[in-house]
Amino acid sequence: MSFMQWNSNLELHIAEIDRQHQRLVELINHFDDAVQAQHGAEALGEVLKELLDYTYTHFTYEEGLLMKHGYPTYTAHKAEHGSLAEKVVFMQDMFKEGHPPDSAMLLEFLKVWLKEHILDQDKQYAPFLIEQGVS
Ligand SMILES: [Fe+2]
Ligand SMILES: [Fe+2]
Secondary structure, three states, X not given: OXXXXXXXXXXXXXXXHHHHHHHHXXXXXXXXXXXXXXXXXXHHHHHHHHHHHHHXXXXXXXXXXXXXXXXXXXXXXXXXXXXHHHHHHHHHHXXXXXXXXXXXXXXXXXXXXHHHHHHHHHHHHHXXXXXXXXX
């Protein structure tokens, strides 16, 4: 069974956003696969980089959409993304410096963060964007 399951509860019913969120879940699972396969810190760092690069791509896309449509709490939403990004840069530095964080804890953190962010903050903007004709 995959480490993180996608389920319909996570859907916002905005096609591109749902696709990107699904891809993030997939990349978290790739990272778990690499941990399970006991890949070394360098290989884990590579898989993690792919996940994090895509996270930034997603944040940029989402923020662009919210800004374009004048989402009232755009700034707060962007700040939430920013606080994760900061933590992640810190973790990446730990990999680079040869002191990788505990992979199981890191995975759990990313899974919980993504799930809660989608279910709470992202779900809040969905009706607003759908109302504006975003599908
Ligand atoms: Fe978001
Ligand atoms: Fe999102």
